[in-house]
Each structure stands twice: as structure tokens, then as C-alpha cells.
Amino acid sequence: MVTTVTDRKERIAALDYDYALQPKQPLTSCNLCGGAEFVVLTHRDRYSYPAQAHACRRCGLVFLNPRMTTEAYGRFYDGVYRRLVSAFHGRLIDARTIQDEQREYARDRANFVRPFVANSGARTLLDIGGSTGVVAHHFAREFGLQGTLIDPAPLEVEQAQQLGLQTATGLVEEHDFGRQRFDVVIICQTVDHLLDVAGTLARVRQLLSERGLLFIDIVDFRAAYLRNWSVEDAIKIDHPYYLTEDTMTAYLVRHGFEILRSDYAADHLHVSYICRHGVADDKALPPPASAEELLREVRYVQNAPRR
Ligand SMILES: [Zn+2]
Numbered sequence: 375m376v377t378t379v380t381d382r383k384e385r386i387a388a389l390d391y392d393y394a395l396q397p398k399q400p401l402t403s404c405n406l407c408g409g410a411e412f413v414v415l416t417h418r419d420r421y422s423y424p425a426q427a428h429a430c431r432r433c434g435l436v437f438l439n440p441r442m443t444t445e446a447y448g449r450f451y452d453g454v455y456r457r458l459v460s461a462f463h464g465r466l467i468d469a470r471t472i473q474d475e476q477r478e479y480a481r482d483r484a485n486f487v488r489p490f491v492a493n494s495g496a497r498t499l500l501d502i503g504g505s506t507g508v509v510a511h512h513f514a515r516e517f518g519l520q521g522t523l524i525d526p527a528p529l530e531v532e533q534a535q536q537l538g539l540q541t542a543t544g545l546v547e548e549h550d551f552g553r554q555r556f557d558v559v560i561i562c563q564t565v566d567h568l569l570d571v572a573g574t575l576a577r578v579r580q581l582l583s584e585r586g587l588l589f590i591d592i593v594d595f596r597a598a599y600l601r602n603w604s605v606e607d608a609i610k611i612d613h614p615y616y617l618t619e620d621t622m623t624a625y626l627v628r629h630g631f632e633i634l635r636s637d638y639a640a641d642h643l644h645v646s647y648i649c650r651h652g653v654a655d656d657k658a659l660p661p662p663a664s665a666e667e668l669l670r671e672v673r674y675v676q677n678a679p680r681r
Contacts, residue, residue, distance in 0.1 A: 385461035386421050391454050393423035393611060398440035404430035405437065405572050405615075406625055407659055412439065415672055419609040421462060427609045427616065429672070433624060434665030436595055436616035438609075444545075444569060451527045455612055469530050473508050480512035483562065486637050487589050487648050491517050496557035500524070500581060502546045502574070503564030507534025510560070514539070519558060524549055546581075547573045555583040561590040563644070565622075566613040575629035582651065588631055591639070591646040592617040596671070598643060605672055618668065619645055620660035630654030 403410050409432035419425040428439040442450065460467045496519060501510035504523035511534075514521035522540040525531050531543045542549050547570060559578050568574050578588060595616035598608035608616070617625075619636075622645070626633060632652025638645055 381464065382462060385464065389457055389461055391458065393425065396446040397443045399443055400440045401437065404433060404435055405570065406435040406621055407433040409433060413669060416606050416609050418606055419611055420607045421458065421610065423611050425609060425611050429669060431665055433621060433659050434618065434668045435621045438614050441614050447569065448526065469506050469533050473506055476506065476508035480509040483646065484513055484516045486646055490587055490634060490648050491558055498556045499558045500556040502559065502561045503567060504534060505530045507537045507539045509562050510539055511537040513560065547577050551581060556581055557583050557586050559586065559588045563591060565590055566593050566615050566617065569614055571615055571625060575625060579630050588649040591644050592622050593643055594618060594645050599675055601643065603675060605676055620664040624658050624660045627655050627658040
């Protein structure tokens with residue numbers, strides 16, 4: 375199917391979603407390093423919504439700023455998000471149709487974590503932002519784990535329930551798990567959607583059992599803009615955060631996770647990590663030149679002729 379730019383613009387306009395009118399909050403300190411000096415990288419996203427992406431000059435973390443409030447994101451995920459992505463791609467993408475893709479992803483990621491999870495004695499699994507539960511269900515079956523899933527989208531949680539998973543609708547930072555701890559925590563294709571990466575990782579550290587394992591993956595921001603040779607095309611209102619290997623590693627070290635293995639996905643876009651408890655270094659930063667190199671590369675991509 376050929377998708378022209380005009381078709382795409384019309385399909386997105388037909389959603390009648392006014393991003394500019396949504397309530398937003400300005401961010402004044404970097405979620406990773408606490409820095410306050412930002413560089414505005416872009417002024418619109420891939421859907422042409424007026425969304426600015428900022429980079430922290432100290433650590434190189436990239437994020438939307440200002441950013442929609444929690445309530446505005448709640449409404450976005452409850453009815454707009456899947457329709458927007460469908461309009462962008464020109465085909466139906468919903469809680470049902472994504473399941474084939476998720477099954478393949480689940481098999482692939484299970485192979486990555488197998489050397490660490492299989493025969494480790496792990497018994498419980500928590501999937502944060504687990505959508506329809508396909509991945510959690512696969513992991514639970516593959517490794518004999520009792521699976522729990524938490525996600526803010528009610529329709530997707532409903533599907534997850536049908537797979538026999540324990541479920542909770544909401545955000546992991548706010549949900550009360552009581553004294554429950556988990557041996558495996560997975561955050562799959564989700565970290566870029568979070569509103570508070572630092573808060574979530576701090577929570578995961580509490581929820582992870584002593585010998586627990588964390589799986590997390592990112593859309594590598596550098597891969598995303600180099601792929602289409604466009605920084606704007608790598609920005610989308612569904613992703614408050616744009617992580618790189620340097621910023622994700624710093625996040626993990628700050629929050630006390632030791633990376634056991636990382637993996638460049640076959641799609642050349644995602645990078646995955648499997649971690650265990652380590653020593654937290656709350657001052658950890660990306661390598662000194664990292665932010666400067668990122669800014670220089672972004673500028674180069676913005677100014678070089680489009681390939
Ligand atoms: Zn920073």
C-alpha cells in the first residue's frame with residue numbers, strides 16, 4: 375500500500391485531536407541528572423503536532439517540554455493513541471492487531487533473557503506497561519512464572535486478564551503492591567512512554583526481590599533520527615522520553631542496577647538490557663562528551679542535505 379504524505383496528513387487531521395489545547399506542564403529540571411540548562415531541538419513532531427523536544431545540556435537526556443499532564447496522557451491513551459498510530463501508518467493498529475507483532479517480540483526477547491531467567495529459581499513476574507499481556511503471558515509460560523501486569527489502558531488490561539494474568543490498571547509509581555516482591559520485572563517498549571523514568575526505576579528497585587532481574591528496552595533515539603535522517607520524524611507525542619545507550623546506562627547505574635547483558639535488536643532500533651541489583655551511584659552521568667556529541671550530531675542531521 376502506498377501512503378502519500380497528503381493522505382497521512384488528512385487521516386491525522388480527521389482524528390480531530392487538538393494537541394495544542396491539551397493541558398501541559400513545563401519541566402524545569404532534568405529527570406536524569408537534575409540539570410536545568412536545556413537546548414530546544416525541535417518544534418514539531420512526526421504527526422506535525424506543535425511539540426518541542428528539549429535536550430539536557432549536561433547529560434544529553436531528550437524529552438518533550440512542555441509535556442502533557444498525567445490526566446491529558448490518560449485521555450490520550452484512552453481513545454486517541456491507537457487511532458493516531460493507525461492514521462500515521464495507514465492501517466488499523468489496535469489492542470487486537472498488535473498481538474501478532476507482540477508474540478514475535480515476546481519470543482525474541484525471551485531468548486535474550488533465557489540464560490539469566492531459566493533455572494534461576496524465579497517464580498514471579500511483573501510486567502510494567504504490559505499492554506494486552508502477550509509478552510507477560512509468553513514469559514510466564516516459558517519460564518514457569520506467575521505473571522502480573524500493570525498498564526494504564528483499561529481496554530488492553532481487559533485483554534491481559536483473559537490470558538489469566540493478575541492485572542492492575544494504573545501507574546506502577548502509584549499502585550500499592552503491599553508486601554509483594556517480584557523475581558523478574560519487565561518494562562517492554564514502555565520506558566519511552568513513561569512520565570517519570572527516575573520514579574519508575576526507583577519503584578522497580580523496591581519491587582524487585584533480592585536476586586531479581588530487570589529487563590528493559592529503549593528505542594535508541596540516535597538510531598531513530600539516523601534511520602530517517604530527520605530529528606522531527608523521531609519525535610512523537612506518545613514518547614515523553616528519547617533515550618540513548620548513554621542516558622539509559624546512566625539511569626540504570628543511578629538507580630542501582632548492574633547491567634548483565636545488552637542487546638542491539640535485529641530491527642536496529644531497540645536496545646535491550648538485562649540487569650540485577652548493583653551498587654547505586656546517584657551521581658552517575660553519561661561519559662563527559664556524550665551530551666555535546668549528541669547535540670552536534672542532531673545539528674548535523676538537521677542541516678545536512680536529506681539523503
Ligand atoms: Zn540531564
